[in-house]
Amino acid sequence: MKSFAAVLFGATIALAATASDPRYIHYEFLGKLDKRAAGRFVTRKKYTSAVFNGLAVELKAPEDVVDLASIPNVVSVRPVTIYPATKPFSLHVASGPDDPAVPPFGQSPHVMTGVDRVHEQGFTGKGIKIGIIDTGVDYTHPSLGGGFGPGCKIVGGYDLVGDAYIPGLVDPVPDDDPMDQCQGHGTHVAGIVGAAPGNEMNITGVAPDAALYAYRVIGCAGGVGEDVLIDALLRAHADGMDVITMSIGGASAWPDEPVSVVASRVAEQGTVVTMSGGNDGDYGPFFFGAPANGKDVIAVASVNNLARMYQTMTTNVEHAPIASSVPCMHGNIPLTRASQPYKISDPLEDLDGWPVDVPETPFPVDALTTDPMYNATACEPLGDDVPDLTGYAVVFRSARWPEVLVPGMCQVEDQIRNIAKKGADFFIIYDAAWEPYVGNIPNKEVLLRNIDDGIWLVNEFNKGTNLTVTFKQHGSGVDVPNPNGGLTSLFSSFGPTQDLLFKPALGAPGGNITSTYIVKKGSWAVASGTSLATPYMAGSAALLLQAKGKGSTAVGLPESHEPRPRPHTLAQQGAGLINVFNALNVKTEVSPAELLLNDTAHWKGVHRITIKNTGQYKQKYTLSHQPAGTATMHDIALYPVPVIDAAVAVHFSEKEVTLAPGASTAVTVNISPPKNVDPKTLPLVSGWINVRGSFGDRVQVSYLGVAGSMYAAETIISKNQVSWYHYNLPAIVPGDIGEDGAPIRQVGPRNYTRSWDSLPSLVFLLAQNSRRVFIDLIDPAMKVDATIPSVSRKRSVWPHWWKPGLPLEEAGGSFDDVPIKMRIYDLHDIMHISGGPLGPAYQIYLPPMVFGTDVPYGQYKILLRALRQFGDPALEKDYDVYVSEQIGIVESL
Known part of the structure; x- marks a missing residue:
C-alpha cells in the first residue's frame, strides 16, 4: 500500500506506509490528533484507495499545525493549495456560425494532428472511457448527447462540490x-473531447x-481545494x-504537491492522465503548473490553430475592409521585435475575431495629426485647441520606444488617457508596440493589423473627408492564414520542473478553439489556453488506445515561419505537436521517449x-x-525568452542499424553539454534524437538539460531590474517616496517604531525557484x-509586480551557527517570479x-x-545569503 496521508486546510500530513487496515490507521491518527488539538479540527475526507490512503482534516488553530510532524508515523507536513x-x-461566447470570431473551418485542429485521417480509418474512441475533472458539463447540449446516464454521451460522473x-x-x-449551469x-x-458531428459550427x-x-x-x-481534486482523481x-x-x-x-503525487500514481497504474501546463509563458522557464508537474502525467502545451479570424471595419469611402483585433488587456506585453518595427508580430494576447463592443452605427473619425508616421500623438495632455x-x-x-521599458517615456496608455480626457472613448491604434491596458476604458480599442490602413485613415481625414468607420457585430470576420499557426502558443508555460523533469511532454491545439458551451449562455464559444489543448490530448489518447494501445508520435515545431527557422525550445513545446x-x-517503436540530462553538476550524458x-x-x-x-534563464522573465544557438554534442555507438520484423536493438548515445555558453544563465539545451526507417517511419527521442550548475548559479539576484527601485536589490525599503515617485x-542605520505604518519592507528578487x-x-x-x-545605486530598467510572503512559524535559537534573534518568515517552495500584482x-513587510x-x-x-x-x-x-542595513525597533522616534 502507498503512503498514508492527511490533507488539511493549513497542512498536508503524509504518514509511513503500512499493511494494516486503513480504517484503523485513520482512527489511530485522529485519536492522537484529538489529544493534541483538543477537538479543534474537523475531519473533511477519508481516502481509502490503494493509490492514496489518508485523510482531509481542517485545523482550527494555527498552533495545532506546528507539532503535527511529531505524531508517530508522520512523514511530512505540507500546506494545502487552493487552486483557482x-x-x-481567452474565451468568447459565439452568437452563431457567422460570429466574426468563429473560424469557418472548424476541423482545422484535426488537420494539424492527423485526427481527421484517423477518423477516416474508423477510429473514434469507441469503447474508451474518459473522465473529465472540471466544472461539470451541460449535458443538455445537443452535440453532447442531450442527456445524462447509461446510453448517453455523458455516461456518468459525480458532482463533488x-x-x-x-x-x-x-x-x-x-x-x-454533474450539471454545469454557471x-x-x-x-x-x-466538446473538444467528444462533440458529435453534424452541428452548425x-x-x-x-x-x-x-x-x-x-x-x-x-x-x-470558482476555486477548488486540493482535497477535492484528490477525491476526484481517486473516484475517476x-x-x-x-x-x-x-x-x-x-x-x-x-x-511533490499532494495532488501531483496522486495524479502520478494514477498514471503509474496504467491510466492516461493529461493535465494543462499553464498559461504563464510570459514568466519564462521553470514556471510550470501543478499537478501537471507530476512525474508520470502527460503535461500538455498549447499550439496555435492554423485558422485565425480578424474582425473588419468598413468606411464610408471606397476602401477594402480593414482587418483589426481587440486587445485582451491582460497586461503590457511587447508585440513587436526590434527587427520588425512596422507590423504586429507574434501577438500574444489580442483576441481572434472578437467584435469590439461598440454600436454598429458609424463613428466619425479624427486623427489629431497631419503626419501619419508621427508616433507621439497625445503623449502630452491635449490643449484647448483640440475640440471635444x-x-x-x-x-x-502607437508610441514607439525600446522593448525594455524606460521610465518617463510615452506609452500607448498615456495616449489613450490624454485623448479620453477630451471625451473620446473609442481608439483605433496602428503599429502597436504593446497591448494597451487602460482599466477604466475596457474593450474600446482596436489594433489595426496593417500599418498601411492606419496611414490611409489619417491621410483620408486630412483631405477634409467626413470619414466614418463602422463595426458590424455579425458577419464581419475574415479568415486569414494565421502567421503563428502551428507554432507553440506564446502564453503556454515553460518547463522544466525545478528538479529537471521533462515538462511539458507534448503539444496539442489550444489556440482559437471552437467548442460547446452552456446552452443558456449561448451554446458555443471560441477560446484559447492550455486548458483546451489538454482535453484534445485526452481525446487523442483515446483514439490510440482504441486502435493499438498506448503510444504517441510528435512533430517538432519551429520558432517561427521565417525561412529555415530554428526548432523551438522543448522547454515550452515539449516533444512537439502530437x-x-x-x-x-508507424511501424517502429523507440524507448525511452525522453532523455533527462540534468545539469552539468549532475550530468547524465550516456x-x-x-x-x-x-x-x-x-x-x-x-x-x-536535431x-x-x-533558452537562457535571465534574472527575471523577459519576453520573449532569450534563445541562442548552443547545441549539445552527440555521439552514437551506431548511426545505422538494420532490423528484421519483430527484432529490436539498443544504441548508445553520448551527449555532451555545449562549451560556448555562460553557465550562469542556466542555458536549457534540448532537441531530438531522430530515428528514420527505410519505409518512411519517423520517430524520435526528446532530450533536455541545463548547461550549467543550478547549485552554483545565483538564487537571490544581486542586481535589480524593477523600475520603481533605482538601486540594486535586495534592499530595505521604508515608506519614503523620492521626487520621481519611486x-x-x-542606506545606513535607521530606527522605526513597532507599527505597520512605520516598519519597512524587504524587497528582493529570485533568479531561481527556491525550496x-x-x-x-x-x-x-x-x-x-x-x-x-548589501548596497548599490544602479538604476533599474524593468517594471513588474509584487507578492507578500506569509509567516509560517516562529523560531529563535540558531541556524547552522548563525544566532537568530527572531524568525520573521519561513517560506516554502517559492517561485522565481512572485506572480502577484507587482x-x-x-516585497516582504517586517x-x-x-x-x-x-x-x-x-x-x-x-x-x-x-x-x-x-x-541541503x-x-x-x-x-544564497544577504545581510541588510541596520534597523532599530524603538518605542518612539
Missing part, C-alpha cells in the same frame, strides 16, 4: 448530477464515440477511466535507446541529432558571510509581531537566505 477556477487564456461551494468558506455538498469551462472541454470532437464521465469539482464561485480511477483529463492547477516548481472628441473614433500611431495518424500507422521494428518487413534505420534553440531605499527562504532578525554585530552585496519582486509575539525593541539586521537548488536545507553553506 479553470479559465482559458455543488453550486455554493467556496473552498475554505462554504463546504462541498456533493450529489450525483461556469462553462467543463462543457467546452467536453462544423466541429467534431477528437473522440466523438468515447464514453464521457464528468466529475464536477468547482462551484459557481475507481470508476475505471481509461483516460483522465484535468485542466486545473497553478504554478509550482516541484512535482465625444462620439469620435480617434486614429493614431500527430495521431503517425502514431497509429543513454541507451532501444529501437524495435514492429512491421512486417525488414527496415534499415538511420540515427541523427538540436533545438537553447521608493527610496535605506526554502528564511528571513530572520540577527544581532547587527554578527559577522555573516554574505553572497549578495511581481517579479517579493511585521510588528509574529504569531502574537511582539518583535522586541532593539537593534537588528535582517538576514535573508534562499536555498540553492539541490542544496540544514546547511548554511547551501544558501
Whole structure:
C-alpha cells in the first residue's frame, strides 16, 4: 500500500506506509490528533484507495499545525493549495456560425494532428472511457448527447462540490448530477473531447464515440481545494477511466504537491492522465503548473490553430475592409521585435475575431495629426485647441520606444488617457508596440493589423473627408492564414520542473478553439489556453488506445515561419505537436521517449535507446541529432525568452542499424553539454534524437538539460531590474517616496517604531525557484558571510509586480551557527517570479509581531537566505545569503 496521508486546510500530513487496515490507521491518527488539538479540527475526507490512503482534516488553530510532524508515523507536513477556477487564456461566447470570431473551418485542429485521417480509418474512441475533472458539463447540449446516464454521451460522473461551494468558506455538498449551469469551462472541454458531428459550427470532437464521465469539482464561485481534486482523481480511477483529463492547477516548481503525487500514481497504474501546463509563458522557464508537474502525467502545451479570424471595419469611402483585433488587456506585453518595427508580430494576447463592443452605427473619425508616421500623438495632455472628441473614433500611431521599458517615456496608455480626457472613448491604434491596458476604458480599442490602413485613415481625414468607420457585430470576420499557426502558443508555460523533469511532454491545439458551451449562455464559444489543448490530448489518447494501445508520435515545431527557422525550445513545446495518424500507422517503436540530462553538476550524458521494428518487413534505420534553440534563464522573465544557438554534442555507438520484423536493438548515445555558453544563465539545451526507417517511419527521442550548475548559479539576484527601485536589490525599503515617485531605499542605520505604518519592507528578487527562504532578525554585530552585496545605486530598467510572503512559524535559537534573534518568515517552495500584482519582486513587510509575539525593541539586521537548488536545507553553506542595513525597533522616534 502507498503512503498514508492527511490533507488539511493549513497542512498536508503524509504518514509511513503500512499493511494494516486503513480504517484503523485513520482512527489511530485522529485519536492522537484529538489529544493534541483538543477537538479543534474537523475531519473533511477519508481516502481509502490503494493509490492514496489518508485523510482531509481542517485545523482550527494555527498552533495545532506546528507539532503535527511529531505524531508517530508522520512523514511530512505540507500546506494545502487552493487552486483557482479553470479559465482559458481567452474565451468568447459565439452568437452563431457567422460570429466574426468563429473560424469557418472548424476541423482545422484535426488537420494539424492527423485526427481527421484517423477518423477516416474508423477510429473514434469507441469503447474508451474518459473522465473529465472540471466544472461539470451541460449535458443538455445537443452535440453532447442531450442527456445524462447509461446510453448517453455523458455516461456518468459525480458532482463533488455543488453550486455554493467556496473552498475554505462554504463546504462541498456533493450529489450525483454533474450539471454545469454557471461556469462553462467543463462543457467546452467536453466538446473538444467528444462533440458529435453534424452541428452548425462544423466541429467534431477528437473522440466523438468515447464514453464521457464528468466529475464536477468547482462551484459557481470558482476555486477548488486540493482535497477535492484528490477525491476526484481517486473516484475517476475507481470508476475505471481509461483516460483522465484535468485542466486545473497553478504554478509550482516541484512535482511533490499532494495532488501531483496522486495524479502520478494514477498514471503509474496504467491510466492516461493529461493535465494543462499553464498559461504563464510570459514568466519564462521553470514556471510550470501543478499537478501537471507530476512525474508520470502527460503535461500538455498549447499550439496555435492554423485558422485565425480578424474582425473588419468598413468606411464610408471606397476602401477594402480593414482587418483589426481587440486587445485582451491582460497586461503590457511587447508585440513587436526590434527587427520588425512596422507590423504586429507574434501577438500574444489580442483576441481572434472578437467584435469590439461598440454600436454598429458609424463613428466619425479624427486623427489629431497631419503626419501619419508621427508616433507621439497625445503623449502630452491635449490643449484647448483640440475640440471635444465625444462620439469620435480617434486614429493614431502607437508610441514607439525600446522593448525594455524606460521610465518617463510615452506609452500607448498615456495616449489613450490624454485623448479620453477630451471625451473620446473609442481608439483605433496602428503599429502597436504593446497591448494597451487602460482599466477604466475596457474593450474600446482596436489594433489595426496593417500599418498601411492606419496611414490611409489619417491621410483620408486630412483631405477634409467626413470619414466614418463602422463595426458590424455579425458577419464581419475574415479568415486569414494565421502567421503563428502551428507554432507553440506564446502564453503556454515553460518547463522544466525545478528538479529537471521533462515538462511539458507534448503539444496539442489550444489556440482559437471552437467548442460547446452552456446552452443558456449561448451554446458555443471560441477560446484559447492550455486548458483546451489538454482535453484534445485526452481525446487523442483515446483514439490510440482504441486502435493499438498506448503510444504517441510528435512533430517538432519551429520558432517561427521565417525561412529555415530554428526548432523551438522543448522547454515550452515539449516533444512537439502530437500527430495521431503517425502514431497509429508507424511501424517502429523507440524507448525511452525522453532523455533527462540534468545539469552539468549532475550530468547524465550516456543513454541507451532501444529501437524495435514492429512491421512486417525488414527496415534499415538511420540515427541523427536535431538540436533545438537553447533558452537562457535571465534574472527575471523577459519576453520573449532569450534563445541562442548552443547545441549539445552527440555521439552514437551506431548511426545505422538494420532490423528484421519483430527484432529490436539498443544504441548508445553520448551527449555532451555545449562549451560556448555562460553557465550562469542556466542555458536549457534540448532537441531530438531522430530515428528514420527505410519505409518512411519517423520517430524520435526528446532530450533536455541545463548547461550549467543550478547549485552554483545565483538564487537571490544581486542586481535589480524593477523600475520603481533605482538601486540594486535586495534592499530595505521604508515608506519614503523620492521626487520621481519611486521608493527610496535605506542606506545606513535607521530606527522605526513597532507599527505597520512605520516598519519597512524587504524587497528582493529570485533568479531561481527556491525550496526554502528564511528571513530572520540577527544581532547587527554578527559577522555573516554574505553572497549578495548589501548596497548599490544602479538604476533599474524593468517594471513588474509584487507578492507578500506569509509567516509560517516562529523560531529563535540558531541556524547552522548563525544566532537568530527572531524568525520573521519561513517560506516554502517559492517561485522565481512572485506572480502577484507587482511581481517579479517579493516585497516582504517586517511585521510588528509574529504569531502574537511582539518583535522586541532593539537593534537588528535582517538576514535573508534562499536555498540553492539541490542544496541541503540544514546547511548554511547551501544558501544564497544577504545581510541588510541596520534597523532599530524603538518605542518612539
